[in-house]
Amino acid sequence: MTPATLPAHHTYDDLADLVDRVRDGALGPDPATLRIAVAFTTRQAVRHDGRGTGYRNEVLSLRLDEAVGSCAVEPGELPDSVLDECVGADVARLLRHPLSPVRVAALDAYLMRVAPHTPEHGARPLPLSAGSSLEKSRARARAVVELLDLPAGATVLVVGVVNSLLEALRSRGLRYLPSDLKGGTTEWGEPVRTDALAAAGHCDALLVSGMTLGNGTFDPLRRHALAHGKQLVAFAQTGSAVLPRFLGHGVSAVCAEPYPFFWLDGGPGTLHRYGRPGDTR
Numbered sequence: 001m002t003p004a005t006l007p008a009h010h011t012y013d014d015l016a017d018l019v020d021r022v023r024d025g026a027l028g029p030d031p032a033t034l035r036i037a038v039a040f041t042t043r044q045a046v047r048h049d050g051r052g053t054g055y056r057n058e059v060l061s062l063r064l065d066e067a068v069g070s071c072a073v074e075p076g077e078l079p080d081s082v083l084d085e086c087v088g089a090d091v092a093r094l095l096r097h098p099l100s101p102v103r104v105a106a107l108d109a110y111l112m113r114v115a116p117h118t119p120e121h122g123a124r125p126l127p128l129s130a131g132s133s134l135e136k137s138r139a140r141a142r143a144v145v146e147l148l149d150l151p152a153g154a155t156v157l158v159v160g161v162v163n164s165l166l167e168a169l170r171s172r173g174l175r176y177l178p179s180d181l182k183g184g185t186t187e188w189g190e191p192v193r194t195d196a197l198a199a200a201g202h203c204d205a206l207l208v209s210g211m212t213l214g215n216g217t218f219d220p221l222r223r224h225a226l227a228h229g230k231q232l233v234a235f236a237q238t239g240s241a242v243l244p245r246f247l248g249h250g251v252s253a254v255c256a257e258p259y260p261f262f263w264l265d266g267g268p269g270t271l272h273r274y275g276r277p278g279d280t281r
Contacts, residue, residue, distance in 0.1 A: 011249050012245060012246065012249065014219045014222075015213060015218060015219055015242075018107070018242070018245055019095050019103065019107055022091075022095065022107060022110055022111070023092055023095050023096075027111070027114060027115075028110070028113075028114035028115075029114070030092070031090065031091035031092040031095060031106075031110055032090050032091070032092035032093075033090070034064060034065075034090060034091045034110065034113070035064075035088060035089065035090050035091070036062045036063065036064055036086050036087060036088065036089055036090075036091065036094065036106070036109070037063050037064070037065070037087070037088075038062070038063035038087065039060070039061070039062050039063070039082075039083045039086035039087040040060075040061055040063075040083065041058060041059065041060055041061070041078065041083065042057070042058070042059045042061065042259075042261075042264070043056070043057070043058050043075065044056065044057040044058075044263055044264075046133060046263065056075045057072060057075070057263070058072065058073050058074070058075045058076070058077070058078070059071065059072045059073070059237065059238070059259075059261075060072075060073060060078060060082065060086075060101050060102065060105050061105065061259050062086055062094070062105045062106055062108075062109045063109070064091065064109040064110065064112070064113050065113055066113070067109050067110075067112035067113035067116065067241075068109060068112065068258060068259040069104075069105045069106060069107065069108030069109025069110070069111070069112055069239075069241065070105055070108060070237060070238055070239075070240070070258070070259050071100075071101040071102075071104040071105040071108065071211075071213065071214045071238045071239065072101075072209075072210070072211045072214060072237060072238045073101045073214060074182075077101075078099070078101065082099065082102060085097070085102075086102060086105075086106075091106050091109070091110050094106035095107060095110075100214050100215070100216060101214045104213045104214045104238065104239055104242065107239070107242055108238070108239050108240065108241050108242050111241035111242055111245065112240070112241040112258060115241065116241070117240070117241070117256055117258065117272035121244075122244065122247075122274050123244075123256065123272040123273070123274060124272065124273045124274070125270050125271070125272055126143055126270065126271045126272070126273055127268060127269075127270060128140065128143075128262060128268060128269040128270060128271055129268055130266055130267045130268045131266065132266065133262075133263050133266075134164075136262040136263070136266075136269075137162070137164040137262065137263070138164045138167065138168070140164070140235075140255070140257070140262055140271060141162065141164035141165045141167065141168040142168050143255055143271050143273065144165060144168070144207070144233065144235045144255045145165065145168040145169055145172060145174075145207075147233045147252075147253035147254075147255060147273065147275070148172075148174070148205055148207065148231060148233055148253075149231065150172075150174060150204060150205055150231070152172065152173030152174065153173060153174070153175065154174055154175065154204040154205065155174070155175040155176065155177060155202065155203045155204050155205075156169055156174055156175070156176045156177070156203060156204065156205050156206070156207050157176070157177050157179060157196060157199055157200050157202075157203035157205070157206045157207065158176050158177065158178050158179065158207045159179050159180070159196045159206065159207065159208045159209055159212060159217070159221065160179075160180060160208065160209025160211050160212070160235075161178045161179070161180045161186060161192055162209075162235075163186065163187045165207065165235070166178065166186060166187075166188075169207075176207075177193060177199050177202060177203055178190060178191075178192045178193065179192060179193040179194070179195070179196040179199055180192050180193075180194070181194055181215060181217075182194075196212075196217060196221060197217070197220050197221060197224060200221065200224045200225075200230075201224075203230075204230065204231075205230050205231040205232070205233070206221060206224075206225055206230060206231070206232040206233070207233050207235065208221055208232055208233070208234050208235075209234070209235060209236075209238070210234060210235065210236030210237055210238035210239040210240065210242075210243060211238045213238055213239040213242060213243070214238055214239075222246060222249075222250035222251060223250060225250045225251075225252075226249065226250035231252040231253070232250055232251050232252055233251075233252060233253045233254070233255070234251055234253070234254045234255070235254075235255045235257075236254055236255065236256050236257065237257050237258070237259075237261050240254075240256035240257055240258045240272070241256070241258070243256070244256065244274045247274055247275050248275075251275070252275055253273070253274060253275035254273070254274040254275060255271055255272075255273050256271070256272040256273070256274065257269075257271055257272070258272075
């Protein structure tokens with residue numbers, strides 16, 4: 001199949017609107033004719049040298065031909081039956097699945113197949129050098145923060161706390177408000193807010209994890225950025241092929257990182273950036 005270029009001019013009202021258009025076959029082949037060959041989860045626990053705290057990740061991934069779509073979930077959130085429900089199922093059926101992470105992973109897989117991360121589809125590849133998990137985390141963080149076009153002293157809402165991103169913002173002289181549904185504190189003891197939308201009004205820009213697609217918080221944050229003319233930069237392992245579809249409609253830039261993620265391998269990799277300040281699509 002020759003990848004199709006998605007229409008750049010179309011405005012999607014929200015994530016559900018994008019899903020509806022995919023189900024209708026407006027962006028490529030009928031999803032009812034495409035079946036998921038492999039479904040798998042990836043679980044990770046990490047604690048970097050020199051850091052006082054660690055964390056865990058869990059990601060659902062669906063393989064559609066050469067494409068892999070993914071959605072991060074809270075560890076232990078997915079029932080064991082999900083993989084059996086996904087494998088062999090057609091994409092149209094999974095886009096109606098009762099669990100949001102399944103719908104997002106299926107949508108991501110479909111869009112990765114019809115519009116992969118290539119220059120023809122607006123992506124700008126950025127090599128990620130080999131290194132330790134901390135080295136690669138910091139390199140990715142620099143690549144993400146470079147997409148923000150802000151003066152020193154501006155305040156960024158960080159939705160989905162990643163300590164390397166907070167470090168990178170500090171190095172740019174930017175302030176931040178960390179937010180995550182889990183709450184808690186950052187590596188440096190800063191309180192993490194649980195209501196990102198409530199905090200958005202106190203910030204000049206938003207730096208948002210793709211995980212917001214799966215937990216239902218993406219659309220309200222995008223609408224806030226659109227209504228107030230704020231930059232919203234997404235860093236996306238979840239929905240890496242989904243978020244670029246909202247560029248120019250509340251999303252100003254995306255750093256996309258499809259499976260396999262930087263934390264799975266110490267070797268070199270590639271990030272795919274969209275909407276970098278100063279560039280044109």
